Every structure is written in structure tokens, then in C-alpha cells.
Amino acid sequence: MTPTHPDLVLKGLLEGKANQRYVRNMRILQEVCRELNKVSPPDFSQATIGRMTASRGGPSLNTLYSPKGKHFRDLINAWIKWAGIEKARPIKQQDGASEEAEILKRVSDPAIRSYIGLVIAERRRLRVEVNALKQLTRGTPVIDMRTQSNRPSSSGTNVSLTTDERETLESIVDPAWLAARGLREGDRGELIGNAGSQLLGRGALPGIRKLLSASSVPGSGTKTLRSNFDTASRTDGGIPA
Template sequence: MANPVDPTLVLQELCASATTRTANALTVLNAVLEQQSKITPLDFSMATIGRLSKEQGGPSTQTIRNRTGKHFQQLIEAWAAYAGTTCKKPLSVRQKQLLNSNDQHILDAIDDPVIRAVVGSLIAERNKYRDQLNTLKANSDLFIDRTKGDKTNTTLENKQLVPLEVEAIKAAISDELFNKQGWEVMPTGQVKDADGNEIYKRGYVHGVRKLLR
């Protein structure tokens, strides 16, 4: 599981390419998100964050959801991932009670005490694995293999690079190449050109360097 990027670094990058007004709005939003990360249950939904942000003089829910609010959305997503959750609205107490109630209805319908105990154990296991899966979904990148053929290993793990390939990868992230192209490596591993346009996404340089370890 990849470690989430520190949202402070994301804030710095977003502010560096934003207008003064947008940078100020991002700073207010960041303070709201930092405070929200300390409150249980974690709620990074745009509706909640937008309402709290507006109260502090920051961007509203509608502003965040607008097509031009992508930078606000990126900051919210960064904080949610860093806190180990998603931007989805968490279940309310009532919703959780309904889920538990449905499980109880299933158990109440079983007369045999042995079968009821077995089903109860299975429900408990299911709930545990469902919670673990939700946590993994909040902190993992989805990889979809679109290649054909019978391949048992499609990830980069356990694959041996030959010296020629290692040298090629090193050259792809070398200071010599970046200086020649006028590119800059950001703290999050993102690569930008002299005009601030993204060449490689966040995590690129860090990920490549891990391959070379």
C-alpha cells in the first residue's frame, strides 16, 4: 500500500500555480481540513467541507464542485487519503443501526441455535473484512491489467531489471535530463516544465527511485 502524500506538500504546489485570491482560499480550506482530520467520525465529503469552509470565509460547496474548483477537490482528496478515508459521506448512526438491524433479523429467523451461532460468526467475519476492504480502498491505487495472455505476474514486483534497463531508468530521472529540458521536480515527486505544466504526475520520481533501490 502506497503511503499517502502529505497534504501540506500538495497545498504548496497548488498555491505555487494559483492566483493570490485562490491561494488564500486554499489556505482557509486547508485549515478546515486539518481541523476536520482530528474529528471522529472522519467526514471529508464536499458538502460538509464546503459548509465548514464557507463559515470560515473559504470556498463554498458549490465553488468546490464547480469545474474550476479542481484544485480545491485535489486538496480535499489529499487530506482524506492522508487521514485514511475517502471523500464519501460516512454512514450515520441511524444507517449503521439499520445495517445491524438487518443482520439481527437474519439471525432471529433461524431457529436452530447451532446454525444461528454459525451464521452469526459468518456475519461478524463479513463485517470485519468489509471494514478492512473499505480502509484498503481509501488508501490504495487500483491497478487494472488490460494485457492478454496467461500472465501470472503483471506487477513490477519480483521482476529483475538488466543493467541496460537500470541505466535507462536512471537517465530518465537524472538532474542532467531535467536541467536540459528545464523541468523541475516538486516535493511530491511531480515533474513540471518551466511554464508550470505537469510532465509527470505526483509520485513519479519517488516511484521510479524505489525501483532502483
């Protein structure tokens, strides 16, 4: 008996179907099977078909052989018969996928079965994400349980200075203000008095500049820091303020 040509089988499977995604997936599968039929010998293995259809935006291997993929399998079987092959070469299912399929088979209610299928798919997706995180962290992922207010700022340093505090700090890094008081900035960012003594350690003045660049001015304040440096400059022999 001559087998039915796959084109006629496809025509029957598309008859009365208005879903564009369904039609598109069936046509992608048809073209893939047509190409595979030209290979000698024809290769209608599940892995090959699933890989080729998925790469073209069509159904994946799991979709082709899911409980709802009977129309895909009918078309594949039509090509297998047309090519004179008894059956496609099966691939070994993973234990997890086999167990999931068995669970779905035991659910008689279509609505509940569909819901359980979505839950299983979500679990599979989350498992993939967790495994990816384990590879990135080289072990068990660490979940930050701190509240947002207790976490370090992601935008860098967040400092609020009063107007007077800002003016005082700006004066300290101002070469003219320093020179008027017999102070100067050392080669390594330290603050040096008129007698050569070190008033602030290495990197102090560059650090103040960074603080100023990352700060805001919400209100008013005092000039305590400036007064302290005025006193220090007098004690060190600097020019009185």
C-alpha cells in the first residue's frame, strides 16, 4: 500500500486551523522533514528534528514529543512512512523528563493537567537558573536578607554636607587659603605647616576633594574644622587668620 504523501497529511492537519503559531510551526516542521528526507539515508531522529526546528524558531524537542504534540508526531510519522523507514531512532530521555511525563499521564482532567504542566515547566526553569548561579558563585548562592535601607548604596558614596561644612572643606583644599596661613599641600597629598610639620597625613587633601565631589548641601552648619586649622597654623608658626 502506497503511503500518503506528507504534503497531503499536512494539508489535513492544517484544515480548519486559524492559529497562526500552529500553522507556522507545522510549516517549519514540514520543511525540516523535507530537507532530512533528501539526506541519504534519511535522518528522522528526534534529536535532529528538534534541534533543526528550534533553530528556526519552531517547536523544540520537548514540544514535539509532549502530550499536546500529537499533530507534530503525526506529520513526522508521515515522512517516516514516505521514506520507507519503520520508525524514528529514539533518544534516551532524562530520568527527570520521564518522571514528569509520567506524572502528566496520570492526570485525567485536561485543565489540571495543563496547570501541572506549567508548574513543572516553571520548576525546570528555576532549576536551570539556580544551577547557573551555583556555577557563578562556585557553590551555594548567598541570599542577601538585609532590608534595602541597611544595604550599602549602589551609587557610591552618599554624603550630606551643610553649607558651612562644604565651605570649610573647600577652603582647606584651596591653595590660596593654605598659602595665606602658611600651609601647603605635600607631594603625597598631606597637609604641611609653615615649620614643615605634617598636620594631616598622606592623601588627606585628595580625599577631601573626593568627598566634596560626592556630597550634597542640604542645610547649614558650623565652621569648627576651619577654626581648628586656623589654630593649628598659628601654633605651627603660620600666618594668623
